[in-house]
Amino acid sequence: MTTAAVPLARSFRVERGTTTSRITALVGLALLVMFATLPAWGSGGTMKLLVEFFTLLAMAQMWNLLAGYAGLVSIGQQAFVGVGAYGLYLFMDLGDLSPVPAIAAMAVGATVIALLTSLFAFRLRGGYFAIGTWVIAEVFRLVVSQVGALGAGTGVTIQSLVAMAPPDRLALTYWLAIGVGFGSIVVAALVVRSRLGLALRAVRDSEVSAASLGVGVTATKRMVYVIASVGCAIAGAVYYLQLLRIQPTAAFGVDWTVVMIFIVVIGGLGRIEGPIVGAIVFFALQEVLADYGSAYLVALGLVTIAIVLLAPRGLWGLIVARRPMALFAVERRLAFTRAADPDPMEAS
DSSP: OOOOOOOOOEEEEEEOOOHHHHHHHHHHHHHHHHHHTHHHHSOHHHHHHHHHHHHHHHHHHHHHIIIIIHOOOOSOTHHHHHHHHHHHHIIIIITOOOHHHHHHHHHHHHHHHHHHHHHHHTTOOHHHHHHHHHHHHHHHHHHHHTOGGGTGGGOEEOHHHHTSOHHHHHHHHHHHHHHHHHHHHHHHHHHHHSHHHHHHHHHHHOHHHHHHTTOOHHHHHHHHHHHHHHHHHHHHHHHHHHHOEEOHHHHTOTHHHHHHHHHHHHHOTTOTHHHHHHHHHHHHHHHHHGGGTHHHHHHHHHHHHHHHHHOTTHHHHHHHHHSOOOSSTTSOEEEEEEOOOOOHHHHO
């Protein structure tokens, strides 16, 4: 009897986590603890800067969910920044709520507004969708500018916050900003890991193919639109906790979306790491060039053009092209394992 050569049996499993992603989780936890303790040892100026950083990071993560994962290029997300700001005023000054409950109530209202807005926005596609979202934001601005109870065109001041001691208000705003910033990363990771994330990428690549596989195209797009819009509204509310003064031209200004797009394009579209890298670069440029007036905006434009031409996938895309890695455990991959050698007597 001869024994036939039997190849070693192999098996595999689907996994998400990697050594890099585990290290990233530990580093992120350490950073969260460090940032959370900053009011005890840091300066007020640093805290104010970080409030802006974390709120813009959250907005950029939400815009990246829309454009990078769903293919919905919106230039009207400033509508929900304004909704967050004025919703904060309504629930605090008129509803007599403290900041955290007011933001929670505003988020519920923003969800309803986002659902209603999507009924109009999703009648448009491609470039028409992008322009349509900007038009919707302008309608919001014009409507608010005509409402006397909201200060009309001159805006309003959140009087409930004026009574708070400035150090207490800054600390509260700072901690909420940390929650918004880190929370936006967690939300983005959970969405990408979920069935919704798979559906989003299928819809982005081909709506027809996605529909043929049983994906509800409109429902999927509406869900991510609501998530991104409410995220921008919450970030806007936290941002205006620090400013106190709300004006329609600023709260609904297109500059909000311009900054979101800049951060995502610089960092890398369609990757959770992209907005993080882009936000760091944006604030570094802002700190270095802020004293140069209009030249600052020119420099930002030149940097954007250079990145688009030299690194179309953004700075993070350039990094992973040279050294493949994933900081977040959101992608599925096959891990092969070698099983035990079969019994020779069984193979004879």
